Amino acid sequence: MVTITVHEDCGNAPKKLFLKDFIVAAVSNDSAFVARNTTDDIRWNLVGGRCISGKQDILTELQRSRSDEVAELIINTIVTHGYNGAADGFLKFKDGKTVAFCDVYQFRASTNNAPIKAITTYAIALA
Numbered sequence: 001m002v003t004i005t006v007h008e009d010c011g012n013a014p015k016k017l018f019l020k021d022f023i024v025a026a027v028s029n030d031s032a033f034v035a036r037n038t039t040d041d042i043r044w045n046l047v048g049g050r051c052i053s054g055k056q057d058i059l060t061e062l063q064r065s066r067s068d069e070v071a072e073l074i075i076n077t078i079v080t081h082g083y084n085g086a087a088d089g090f091l092k093f094k095d096g097k098t099v100a101f102c103d104v105y106q107f108r109a110s111t112n113n114a115p116i117k118a119i120t121t122y123a124i125a126l127a
Contacts, residue, residue, distance in 0.1 A: 002028055003072040014112040015080035019087055019105065022116065027073045027091065031059050039108055039117040047122050069093050082110045090126075098126040 006020055018037070025033035035055060044052045044061070052058050072092040079086050085105040092098050106118040 002070050004075075005072065006075045007077070013080065015085060015107075016078045018112065019078050019080065019085050020075060023075060023087055023089075023103070024073065026062055027070050029063060031063065034062065035059060037115050039115050042116060043118045045118070045120045047120060069095070083107050083114075100124045100126055 004024055021033070022037055024030075025037075038055055038058070040055050041053070042055055042058055044058050046052070052061050070091055071094045073089065074092070075087055075089040077086075077088050083106060085107070086102065087105075088100070088102040090098055090100055100123070102122045104120040104122075105116050107114040108117045
């Protein structure tokens with residue numbers, strides 16, 4: 001089971017709560033939540049790596065990359081405004097490795113329940 005730590009100011013608005021739930025779902029392999037809250041043509045740009053297009057390919061990549069190796073998720077900041085949002089934090093793995101991340105999200109609309117249509121991930125291995 002993944003330990004989840006979210007700083008207090010990450011949950012005082014509906015879109016912040018949504019992004020928190022989305023990140024937790026992605027790390028915890030809750031593919032049903034991720035599928036419900038993304039567009040069919042979603043694009044995930046892993047900066048310095050590759051770009052994945054389409055909901056099914058993203059669900060497959062999340063399953064492959066997250067598996068049971070994540071021990072802890074720490075979310076430091078979530079910021080949202082209109083069509084965009086961002087979150088940063090750390091993923092700590094069972095093998096002792098830590099990755100700092102920043103995800104930038106683009107929503108299909110500015111409404112609180114709009115699905116995600118694009119994600120850009122910046123990730124740096126720390127140890």
